[in-house]
Amino acid sequence: MSNLNLDPFIQQPPTDAAYKIQSEQEAIEIAKQLAEKFKAGASERDQKRLLPVSELNEYSQSGLWAIRVPKAYNGIEASYRTVVEVFKIISSVDGSLGQIPQNHVAILDTLIFDASELQKKFFYDLALKGIRFGNAFSEIGNKNVADFQTKIKKDGDDYIVNGKKFFSTGALLAHWVPIVTVDDEGNAYLAITPRETQGLTVINDWSSFGQKTTASGTITIENLRIPAQYVVPVKSFENPTPTGAISQILQAAIDAGLARGAIEETIRYVQQYTRPWIDAKQDKATEDHFTIAAIGDLKTRLQAAEAVLDLAADQVDIAIKEQSEENSAKASILVAQAKILTTEIAILASNKLFELAGTRSTLAEHNLDRHWRNARTHTLHDPVRWKYYIVGNYYLNDAQPERHAWL
Known part of the structure; x- marks a missing residue:
């Protein structure tokens, strides 16, 4: 058993499925209601760098984090006008809460273009249940932002990932963490793993003077073993996708x-x-x-x-x-x-x-x-x-x- 299970920031999966939003108008109304709640403590959270744990739970359980799940997988597949409006509403009262789901939503659309049918069913079902996907994408100290040094290697039926990430918005309080990684030939993969997986360490070291409670700090990845069914080859940038x-x-x-x-x-x-x-x-x-x-x-x-x-x-x-x-x-x-x-x-x-x-x-x-x-x-x-x-x-x-x- 990994000693990461002692991590106080580990988020247990929700016991109840997230609310199932029925329409885009309902999504906007729910966002407005949540914004009124989140506004009350936004200044104090910023001043004291208090992570919005309870607010985040309420946010993801509201169903808003699943509005981009395609209709074919039991979602409402909200238009991007609605998605944008939800982000604006929440960000207007608390910029950090507004930013945290950004990578989660982007991942849902990445799956549309790159995931297998089984992977789509699995991960979209998690999203509908209120599971939050974090982010292990960007790195620092490399030649440029696209010069990824986090490496993935095939090992039997699994993959092994090693590397280090930064700007990991949402990962600290996520349930699953998608990791952008490359093989020796430079092919990109999205390796998605539970937050508590041994070898994945999320460090609460975000010290920026702004967006203070996004916890967008460091992730270290050491001999992280991920089953093949959770590894998505990324081809969307090779094709004319948005x-x-x-x-x-x-x-x-x-x-x-x-x-x-x-x-x-x-x-x-x-x-x-x-x-x-x-x-x-x-x-x-x-x-x-x-x-x-x-x-x-x-x-x-x-x-x-x-x-x-x-x-x-x-x-x-x-x-x-x-x-x-x-x-x-x-x-x-x-x-x-x-x-x-x-x-x-x-x-x-x-x-x-x-x-x-x-x-x-x-x-x-x-x-x-x-x-x-x-x-x-x-x-x-x-x-x-x-x-x-x-x-x-x-x-x-x-x-x-x-x-x-x-x-």
């Missing part, structure tokens, strides 16, 4: 949610606490012409970003159902444009919060800096400077976007 666009649109949705939360916080604070500037010659800050105009600017930029995000979501749905070079490229380009706009508004809104709210808003008791810290941290997840280039090259030179998880 796998990269799916990963990226979830990132953009989180950023849009962070922006939404920052703007809502700005409006609340200005309405309740901010004094008008002396030169405004107004009785209330809400009557200050420059403040009013700034709020109008922020809301307009957010709505524009969300509109492009919806267009991208529609194209991702098309690219999933009708796989072609053209549909895949369109999805990547629209998602890149959405990522540009959501990044910009998330940073702008979380910065403007303090400009419009005033000096007292910086006091530690308010902890409003969490909005900027979260936005600045999460928007670093793929450089927007390259999104401009990719979009421009597509329209100017008909250059097709690359196929990888960052586009």
Whole structure:
């Protein structure tokens, strides 16, 4: 028996199956109800770096983590507009809770493209029961983000995996952990294993100043044995699938949610606490012409970003159902444009919060800096400077976007 069973973060599988959501509208309503609950303790969790264990359990048991399970496997196969809206709703009140299921949802769609029929039935059934999939994808210290050094080797009927991961969002409190790994020929695999498997160590060492409770730290993998039925050869990047666009649109949705939360916080604070500037010659800050105009600017930029995000979501749905070079490229380009706009508004809104709210808003008791810290941290997840280039090259030179998880 592994000594990992003593790990206090090991999550036992839920005793009851997750709630079965019946429609996309119900999914959005449930997300709104959960957001009201999660909002209450979000600031304290951030200040004290308290992992959202109970909140995460309620979130995954709500059925929202299974809304991308295909209809053929008893899910509702929610559109990406709905998925994006759920992510925005939760991220607007707690950026960390909004980010944690990102890899879980991406894994569900990876299975569509790469898994065998038996694997799909098995893993989709787990998702419907409320099982959470974590993430052991990114590595640090390598040549670039795609230079994976975590290796997999065949050993009888099993596979052996060795390596080290970082940015492992969701893994600490997951039930199963999908690991991206490569063989000696460079072929990629997704090796999915229970969190408590011997040889898999998830370390709670995430120290970022933002997204503080995602627990996106280190995983070490030492002679980890995984049965062949849990190993999925990854071919989706070799084919015209929107796998990269799916990963990226979830990132953009989180950023849009962070922006939404920052703007809502700005409006609340200005309405309740901010004094008008002396030169405004107004009785209330809400009557200050420059403040009013700034709020109008922020809301307009957010709505524009969300509109492009919806267009991208529609194209991702098309690219999933009708796989072609053209549909895949369109999805990547629209998602890149959405990522540009959501990044910009998330940073702008979380910065403007303090400009419009005033000096007292910086006091530690308010902890409003969490909005900027979260936005600045999460928007670093793929450089927007390259999104401009990719979009421009597509329209100017008909250059097709690359196929990888960052586009």
